[in-house]
Amino acid sequence: MTLLDGKQTSNEIKDELAVEVELFVKSGGKQPHLAAILVGNDGASKTYVNAKVKACDKVGFKSTLVKLEDTTSQSELLSEVEKLNNNPDVDGFIVQLPLPSHIDEQAVLEAIHPEKDVDGFHPVNVGKMALGLDGFLPATPYGILQLLERYKVETEGKTCVVVGRSHIVGSPMSILLSQNKYPGNCTVTLAHSRTRNLAKLCANADMLIVALGKPKFITQDMVKEGAIIVDVGITRVSALDTVSGYRLHGDVDFENVAEKCSFITPVPGGVGPMTIVSLLKNTLKATRHKGAEVIT
Numbered sequence: 001m002t003l004l005d006g007k008q009t010s011n012e013i014k015d016e017l018a019v020e021v022e023l024f025v026k027s028g029g030k031q032p033h034l035a036a037i038l039v040g041n042d043g044a045s046k047t048y049v050n051a052k053v054k055a056c057d058k059v060g061f062k063s064t065l066v067k068l069e070d071t072t073s074q075s076e077l078l079s080e081v082e083k084l085n086n087n088p089d090v091d092g093f094i095v096q097l098p099l100p101s102h103i104d105e106q107a108v109l110e111a112i113h114p115e116k117d118v119d120g121f122h123p124v125n126v127g128k129m130a131l132g133l134d135g136f137l138p139a140t141p142y143g144i145l146q147l148l149e150r151y152k153v154e155t156e157g158k159t160c161v162v163v164g165r166s167h168i169v170g171s172p173m174s175i176l177l178s179q180n181k182y183p184g185n186c187t188v189t190l191a192h193s194r195t196r197n198l199a200k201l202c203a204n205a206d207m208l209i210v211a212l213g214k215p216k217f218i219t220q221d222m223v224k225e226g227a228i229i230v231d232v233g234i235t236r237v238s239a240l241d242t243v244s245g246y247r248l249h250g251d252v253d254f255e256n257v258a259e260k261c262s263f264i265t266p267v268p269g270g271v272g273p274m275t276i277v278s279l280l281k282n283t284l285k286a287t288r289h290k291g292a293e294v295i296t
C-alpha cells in the first residue's frame, strides 16, 4: 500500500511555487494577491481560512482576510464581493463556505468575477471545467488530480465510484475523472444518498473518491482488493483527550481499509493540504493571466 501523502506533496508544490513567484516578480511580474472573505465564527472555517493565509506567506503571495460578522446581510456581503472584484491589486479571492443560512450561497458565488474566482465555483468556470476548457478548476478536485499525478497513479480504464455529489467536490470530480486526459479516462459512477446497493458498487470499483462527510462510512467490506482510495471527508469528532477537544476523521475507516488498498489518502494530511495548494496555483494563474492582458 502506498500512502498518498498530501502534506508532503503540497509542501513540495509550495516550494516550487515559491521559486516560480520569486522569478515572476524578479522579471517584473506582480506579486500575487489572494483575498478571502470569512463570514461568522465557525471554528472549522476559521481554521481553513487561516491555513490559506499562512500558505500565501510561505509562497510569497500577499493575502487579505476580510472578516465579517455572522449577522452580515446578503447585500452587505455582495458589496464586499464587488469591492474585491473592482480592486485591481487583488488577483483572486474566495468566500469561505459554508455561509450563514440567511445568505443565498449561490447568489454570492455568482457575484464573484469569473477571472478572480480561484475556487472555481462560478458557473462560467464550472462550464469551462465540464467542457475541458481552460479556466479555474475547483480547488479540491484539482488537488486530487495533482496528487494522483504526482504519485503516477494509473487511472485509465479504471472503474471509479465517487460517493457524494456536491457542487464543490463530488460532481466536478466525476466529470474530471471521466474526461479523456490524465488523470482521467475512468468509467465513473456518481453515487449519493439515494443510490441503491452502494456497498456492492464500491466493492466492485477500482477506485473510490469519497466525499460525504460521514466518519468511517467506507468499511473494509466495501473495498476491492488493490483499490485506489481518496478520502475527502473531514469531520471534527469530539475527543476530550486532545488539546483542541476534537479529532479529524475521514469518511473511510482507514485502519481497517488501508491494508487492502494499492493507494490511499490519510485524514488529516491527504486531500486537505492539496486543496490549499490548488487555490494558490489558481491564484498565480489569475495573476499571470492579468499580466498577460496588460501586456497585450
Ligand code: NDP
Pocket: 140, 163, 164, 165, 166, 167, 168, 169, 170, 191, 192, 193, 194, 195, 198, 211, 212, 213, 214, 232, 233, 234, 235, 271, 272, 273, 275
Ligand atoms: P455535502 O455535505 O455538500 O454533500 C454530501 C454528499 O454526500 C451529498 O451528495 C449526499 O447525497 C451524499 N451522501 C450523504 N449520505 C450518503 C449516504 N449514506 N450514501 C451515499 N451518499 C451520501 O458534501 P461536500 O462535498 O461539501 O463535503 C463532503 C465532505 O468532504 C465533508 O466532510 C467536508 O468537510 C469534506 N470536504 C473536504 C475538503 C478538503 O479540502 N479536504 C473540501 C471540501 C469538503 P445527496 O446529494 O443525495 O444528499
